Every structure is written in C-alpha cells, then in structure tokens.
Amino acid sequence: METNERIQDRRDAAASRGGTPGTAAATAPPVPAPGALADLARQVRGPVLAPGDEGYDDERSGFQVAHRHRPAVLVGAACADDVAAAVRFAREHGLPVAVQATGHGLAAATDGGLLIGTRRMSGVRVDAAAGTARVEAGTVWGTVVEEAARHGLAPLNGSSPGVGVVSYTLGGGVGVLARTFGFAADHVRSVDLVTADARQRHLTATSDPELFGALLGGGHGLGVVTAMEFGLLPVARVYGGQLVFGADRIDDALAAYLRWTGTVPDTLTSSVALITYPDLPQLPPSLRGRSLAQIRIAYTGSAREGEKLVAPLRAVGPLAGDDLREMPYAESHTIHRDPSDPHAYLGDNALLSGLDAAALRRVARLTGPDAPVMCVVQLNHLGGALARPSVADAVGHRDARFALRVLSPLDAGNPASDLRTARALHEAALAEVAPWRLGRSVNFLLGDHGTRPDAAAVARSAHGDDLHRRLAALKAAHDPADIFRFHPLAAAGPAGAVSSPTSVAGDGHAEAP
Numbered sequence: 386m387e388t389n390e391r392i393q394d395r396r397d398a399a400a401s402r403g404g405t406p407g408t409a410a411a412t413a414p415p416v417p418a419p420g421a422l423a424d425l426a427r428q429v430r431g432p433v434l435a436p437g438d439e440g441y442d443d444e445r446s447g448f449q450v451a452h453r454h455r456p457a458v459l460v461g462a463a464c465a466d467d468v469a470a471a472v473r474f475a476r477e478h479g480l481p482v483a484v485q486a487t488g489h490g491l492a493a494a495t496d497g498g499l500l501i502g503t504r505r506m507s508g509v510r511v512d513a514a515a516g517t518a519r520v521e522a523g524t525v526w527g528t529v530v531e532e533a534a535r536h537g538l539a540p541l542n543g544s545s546p547g548v549g550v551v552s553y554t555l556g557g558g559v560g561v562l563a564r565t566f567g568f569a570a571d572h573v574r575s576v577d578l579v580t581a582d583a584r585q586r587h588l589t590a591t592s593d594p595e596l597f598g599a600l601l602g603g604g605h606g607l608g609v610v611t612a613m614e615f616g617l618l619p620v621a622r623v624y625g626g627q628l629v630f631g632a633d634r635i636d637d638a639l640a641a642y643l644r645w646t647g648t649v650p651d652t653l654t655s656s657v658a659l660i661t662y663p664d665l666p667q668l669p670p671s672l673r674g675r676s677l678a679q680i681r682i683a684y685t686g687s688a689r690e691g692e693k694l695v696a697p698l699r700a701v702g703p704l705a706g707d708d709l710r711e712m713p714y715a716e717s718h719t720i721h722r723d724p725s726d727p728h729a730y731l732g733d734n735a736l737l738s739g740l741d742a743a744a745l746r747r748v749a750r751l752t753g754p755d756a757p758v759m760c761v762v763q764l765n766h767l768g769g770a771l772a773r774p775s776v777a778d779a780v781g782h783r784d785a786r787f788a789l790r791v792l793s794p795l796d797a798g799n800p801a802s803d804l805r806t807a808r809a810l811h812e813a814a815l816a817e818v819a820p821w822r823l824g825r826s827v828n829f830l831l832g833d834h835g836t837r838p839d840a841a842a843v844a845r846s847a848h849g850d851d852l853h854r855r856l857a858a859l860k861a862a863h864d865p866a867d868i869f870r871f872h873p874l875a876a877a878g879p880a881g882a883v884s885s886p887t888s889v890a891g892d893g894h895a896e897a898p
Contacts, residue, residue: 416457416497417478428470431461431505444502447488448547451729451800451832454483456500463505465577465585465611468522472609472868473583475499481870484609486523486549490556490831498870501609503551511536511617517574519614524550527718534715538617541569543828544681544721551610556827557602557780559788561625561683561717564654564769566618570601570777571770577612581864585611590776596859603779603827603848603856606869622711624691625683625720628698629706632676635659635749640742641701642680642764646787649694651769653684656721659762661754676754677705681720729800732792732831733811736785737821740764747817751810752791758807762814763790779856781848782823789818790829804833824849 417425426433434441435458444461445454458480460471475482481498506521509528513536518529527546533539543553543560558569566572576588576597586608588597600607630638642657649655657680664674680698684691688711695709712719745764752760765788772783791814793807815822824846834843845853860867 415479417474417480421474421478422458425458425460425470425474428474429460429462429467431463431467431502432459434459434461445485445500446727447485448727449488449490449730449832450727450797451731451795452494454485454495454500455497456483456495457497458499459502460499461502461505462522465506465579468501468503468579468609468611469583469585471499471501472579472581475868476581476583476866480868482609482868483870484522486552487525487547489545489548490552490828503609503611506611511538513538516617516619517614518617519612520550522549522551522609522611526550526553530715530717533617534621534713536617537619537621539620539714539717540615540617541566541572542717543569544718545723545725546718547723547725551613552605553828554613554615555600555602555605555610557777559765559767559771559826559828561720562618562620562623562654562685563771564766565652565685567770567773567775568602568777568780569615570780571773571775572616573601573777574614574616576600576610576614578608578610580608581866581868594776596863598776598778599856599859601775601777601779602781603852605827606860607863608869620685620714623683623685623714623717624688624709624711625681625717626708626710626712627706627720628680628682628695628704628709630678630680630701631703631705634702635676635678636742636746637701638678638680638698639745639749641698643740643742643745645697646766648697649766650686652686653682653691653694654766654769655680655682656763656765657681658764659749659752661752661756661759663759671706675705679706682709683717683720729795729797730792730832731795731804731807731811732790732829733808733815733834734788734790734826734829735815735818736767736782736823736826737787737789737818738785738823739821740787740789740818744817744820748789748814751814751817756810758793758803758810760807760810760814761792763792764788765790779848779852781852782826785823787821788826788829789815791815792831795832800833 422433434444441459444459462468483495484501486503503522506523508521509524509532510519511532518533518540520529525547526542529540529550530542541558541560541562554569560569578586578588580586590597657678659678661676662668662672748762752762767785767787791811795803827847837843
C-alpha cells in the first residue's frame, strides 16, 4: 500500500515540476493524513481507499475507459449514511467531491479530491399497488426493468440496461417510450439528497418545489442523490425492433423517416442510426464493413396497428434487416442493442426545432465511410409527451422536435490520439444543422467536454441562459464552497466563481448507439 505521506511526496514533487497532470499545482486538493482516513473508515460501512490500496483501481474505473477518476480518497458507499459521512469529511478537509455509479457519461475526471462510488447501493423496491419503484443511487436500469416486469409494469428507462438510473434521470432521461410518457424526470415522486452541509434531506414537489424541480433535469452539482422514487407505467409488451437499410437506400430512408415522423402518434417513439461498421473479423458478416441506416421503433399499441404505421418505411425499398415484432417489455433493450462492454468514446449532440433531408444527408456523408474516424449518428424523434410542462422544470428545450447525436469510439490505450479529430468531425457534422439548433441535451454529452475552451457555453446550451442562471443561483445557495466541483462542464472562471450545475455522477447517457 502507498501511504499518504508517499502520495503527498509525489504531489510535492509534481508541484515543483509545475503541477499534477490536469491540475495546477496551486489548486491541487490537499491529501488527508493517514489518521484522518482511518477515522473516516471507522464511520462508514463501505471501503475507504487511497492510491496504491488493493481495489483502488477497480473502484475508480467505470464504463467510460477514456477517462478514470484519480481521487486522493475513495469511499465505496454502502448506504446513505456513508455518503453523508464522506461529504462531511470532504467539507472538513477542503476536498472537492465527485460521484460515480457506473461511469457511462464520465466527462471530467477528478485529480485529487474525494470520489464517492455508489455501485454498492443497488437496492430496488417495487410497490405494484402504488405503481412506483424506489431505487438506491447505484441501481442500473436493467434491474428495475426486470423487477417491474414481474408486475406487468415498466419504468421510463433508456435503451442500455447497464446505465445508472439516478444520473440518467437527473439529466432528464430520454428513453425507449419517451414520446408516449415524457422524460423519466417527469415521473419522479421523491428524491433523497445529501447536500453540501452533509445533511440528509427527503425532497418532494411539495416539501421543496424549487430544489426538487431543479434536480430533475439540471440538478447535478447540487448534492448527492442517495435514493429516488418514481412512477411506473402499465406497459407489459411493446411492438418494436429495427428496420435496417443498406448503403444504396440510406438517402431515401432518411428522407422517408423525416416525412414519417410528422405523421405518427405520440404512442410511437423512434430514432434512426447511421453506422459504418469497421471491417473486423469479430463482427458478423451482416455488419462487417457495411454502412447501414437502422430505424429503431417502440410502439405501445397493438402489433397490427404497428404494422400499419411502419408500412411507409418498408415501402422505401429492400431491407437489409427487419426484426419488428411484439415483445415483452423486458426485452426492450434489444431494440437498440447498445454495447455492453466498457470502452472509450466521445459524444456530442444538438437539440433541433426541425430538420430537412438535405442537411441530414450532408451529416451522413461527413460521418460515413470516408470520415477520418468512425462516427455513429443517431437522430431521435422527440415531441409528444416530452413537450408537456412538468414539475421537472429544469429539463431544457422541451420544444425540441429532434435530437441529433454524434458519437465516436476512441483508442482505449491512447484516447487523446483520436480526440481532436473526433471533436472536429462532430463540430462539422453539427454545424450542418445550425439553422435549427436550440441547444444540447445533458444526457448525450459524453466524454471529455470539461476541458473544452467553450465549456461554459456548452453548459449554458443545455438549459438556455435564463434557466442556467436560475440553476447557478441554486448552486451558489446550496453549495457556496463548490464542494461538488467535478462535473462534465465545469465552467472556467475565477476562484470562487459558481460552476456549471451539470453532472457530477457520470451516468448521464440514455441511449448510446
């Protein structure tokens, strides 16, 4: 084990050379003395780890392998009391705090400070009579879907079963049934929160409407959510799957899809993904080296009506794949088929008031087979219930009709080698939809955005100026010392400036293609 004295020696040496990687020497968080860590370990049920301890590297790792937290102190919280003790310790020792459950949306890695890991807090309790679920901070969607399905119910989960429930919902949560039922945040009944003063609070829309509403859609950076209760929906089955078009039909399919979205009911949620697969032997022959357009569909009506609704898409021409079917809701993750293995990636997005086929075709060409790095494009059809007012009043840009998302895998061994190229490609692709751009979705900001020179502007774009100012005021009121500092879009500014109230948890994404 590396002692804290040795850790401090390394930091002092790094400071004499100009600072630790990614952290100015003058602002490097302090390293607590070994005795202080021993005191903390006696207060919590979960492990307390420092660099060099057995289990430290596993505990700090998440799904996003392009970045890993490097905390001076890591608390593997087993309960809400552990979280409160960790926040109290951080406050007393001048340490900034980050939180990680599964780390899908990790964008700004800590260097020093205290990391609270919540993966041990994975309890789920479904109340079938009330139609609700209560989940702890580290719960993933797959567990909730499975438990709810036992009672013929469904949550408003995203497409990936491995994504953390809490951070996804705090970002709004655009899921498989989004157009039918709205954002996941719209269905939250209560939130258990540890604030910067280490106080445990139970919040509802009645008890504290301002803070409760701000948490749902913009609440990252306001505290650590330890549990959440939300409503479930009486959905046991859906009609869904994919219609897949080959390269020779992509332009026609995109034009048809845009026309089609103007005709479908709110009970149908869909997206289209554009993927050029690498020519790798581990891929099935049906995908290897091919450019495809995959239209993903989830419809809560009958299979017969679903068949009628998708007929205009099937009429585009020969299909490379068609697995539309009625399925148990517990199989809804098969609609998008998100990757389940940790990997490195960068993702950006634009929320749009509209879109035309010519612009979408230009995006397809920029990101297709001739792109300098692989780029997956996904266009989500929004509207419907997503546009309705809610107590979750910090969800930005509810009037958006589409979300255009771009995501590039990076070299896990050297993610920086691809980062600049991927970011330039994403900016070029999103520039094609500038006439319709309203802002960004918090859920789909994935990867190293916290170091962008325009990080403050990116943060504001997720909510708009007025809502952003309101959230910043709440941040200043509830965390004046800026303890919850490590989040994807920390706004650069002078010491003491209010940072952007976006994700501290690193599980933001709803549907990684």
